[in-house]
Amino acid sequence: MKLFCDLHIHSKYSRGTSKDISLNNLEDNARKKGINILGTGDFTHPEWLRTLSSLKEENGFLLTKTGFTFCLQTEVSLIFKKAGKLRKIHLVLLSPSLRTSKKIAAFISNYTNIEADGRPTISIDAERFIKELKQIDEDIEVIPAHVWTPWFGLFGSKSGFDSVEDCFSSMSEHIHALETGLSSDPEMNWMISSLDKYELVSFSDAHSFWPHRLGREATLVEMPEKKNYQSLISSIREKKVVLTIEVNPAYGKYYLDGHRKCSFYSSYKETEKLKGICPKCKKPLTIGVLNRVASLANREKGEKPDRSHPFIRMLPLMEIIAFHLGKGITTKTVRMEYERIISEMGNEYHILLDEKIDRIKEKAGENIGEIIKAQREDNLSIKPGFDGEYGKIIDY
Ligand SMILES: [Zn+2]
Numbered sequence: 596m597k598l599f600c601d602l603h604i605h606s607k608y609s610r611g612t613s614k615d616i617s618l619n620n621l622e623d624n625a626r627k628k629g630i631n632i633l634g635t636g637d638f639t640h641p642e643w644l645r646t647l648s649s650l651k652e653e654n655g656f657l658l659t660k661t662g663f664t665f666c667l668q669t670e671v672s673l674i675f676k677k678a679g680k681l682r683k684i685h686l687v688l689l690s691p692s693l694r695t696s697k698k699i700a701a702f703i704s705n706y707t708n709i710e711a712d713g714r715p716t717i718s719i720d721a722e723r724f725i726k727e728l729k730q731i732d733e734d735i736e737v738i739p740a741h742v743w744t745p746w747f748g749l750f751g752s753k754s755g756f757d758s759v760e761d762c763f764s765s766m767s768e769h770i771h772a773l774e775t776g777l778s779s780d781p782e783m784n785w786m787i788s789s790l791d792k793y794e795l796v797s798f799s800d801a802h803s804f805w806p807h808r809l810g811r812e813a814t815l816v817e818m819p820e821k822k823n824y825q826s827l828i829s830s831i832r833e834k835k836v837v838l839t840i841e842v843n844p845a846y847g848k849y850y851l852d853g854h855r856k857c858s859f860y861s862s863y864k865e866t867e868k869l870k871g872i873c874p875k876c877k878k879p880l881t882i883g884v885l886n887r888v889a890s891l892a893n894r895e896k897g898e899k900p901d902r903s904h905p906f907i908r909m910l911p912l913m914e915i916i917a918f919h920l921g922k923g924i925t926t927k928t929v930r931m932e933y934e935r936i937i938s939e940m941g942n943e944y945h946i947l948l949d950e951k952i953d954r955i956k957e958k959a960g961e962n963i964g965e966i967i968k969a970q971r972e973d974n975l976s977i978k979p980g981f982d983g984e985y986g987k988i989i990d991y
């Protein structure tokens with residue numbers, strides 16, 4: 596059976612997240628989306644781990660009373676010096692059990708107060724960090740998070756590296772997958788041949804439980820009837836992912852170069868002409884994902900590595916409804932329309948991927964149907980995101 600996984604989210608205990616996140620509303624919205632396995636976020640946080648401990652542990656996953664599946668997951672922020680530069684990178688960790696999660700939390704608590712932030716920041720070299728985790732449990736999976744984002748991405752323009760090996764040195768072989776992040780998609784990553792050996796995965800990095808955040812990117816994996824953690828990590832380690840769901844990379848917050856405060860953005864060719872300086876405030880521009888990918892690329896766009904999985908570009912249904920109604924995505928009107936459509940037609944992935952356009956028109960209206968049709972044909976125009984500002988739909 597094929598299962599949609601979103602394995603990078605946060606709980607209410609991470610900084611900058613919605614304080615109303617609960618297991619109930621995560622499950623509720625994950626079901627509406629069509630997500631089959633959801634990351635727990637923040638398992639090193641003592642309060643959240645206590646909440647998670649109330650769930651039933653089975654085959655390496657956690658099950659709620661109604662049978663919904665969570666995978667133990669957290670994100671950590673590493674700060675360390677390497678090759679003469681200060682480095683800051685985020686890593687997603689997947690854990691096979693509550694027992695192992697507790698051990699990881701205990702290990703990290705040697706470096707920082709794990710109660711202060713659900714996404715702990717620790718000063719430790721990345722190579723050493725992997726070595727320590729592998730001693731705790733071989734089945735912990737470490738996935739560099741949103742690898743291209745300027746701050747905290749493994750390949751980010753601010754404090755990243757040019758290759759996986761430059762960062763993890765002797766521990767590189769333990770890295771099997773890279774999270775491409777919202778501002779890049781597999782096609783962009785295919786342009787760098789040194790990444791061919793990595794599985795490219797996509798998750799939401801949601802900071803709230805709302806359906807326009809949760810599952811906005813996801814990874815489809817094949818699994819036996821009895822779903823289990825071992826099959827999940829085998830798909831990742833053996834590069835057997837079926838497909839990924841991607842937002843249009845232009846929708847991502849760091850797609851182009853720019854300055855949010857100056858409302859200025861530029862393509863990498865323009866940035867080059869400007870010598871990287873913002874024409875408005877004369878300070879260096881924040882170099883986005885497309886620029887970084889271009890600077891490391893050694894293949895033409897459209898060329899494919901030997902083994903690659905397909906991907907589907909789509910924006911959340913809430914974005915489509917908000918655009919159609921001309922209202923903010925967090926308004927009650929948009930949310931109620933979303934709820935109505937889901938209750939009539941089934942989960943969001945089903946509607947966006949498979950439902951007949953005529954039926955969508957009948958239930959959700961002519962325009963929503965046309966926008967979803969345009970999205971399936973990859974014909975939505977997006978005003979690109981930059982320097983922390985999301986892109987948005989402008990036409991279809
Ligand atoms: Zn992160």
Ligand SMILES: [Zn+2]
Pocket residue numbers: 854856857859873874875876877878
């Ligand atoms: Zn500026």
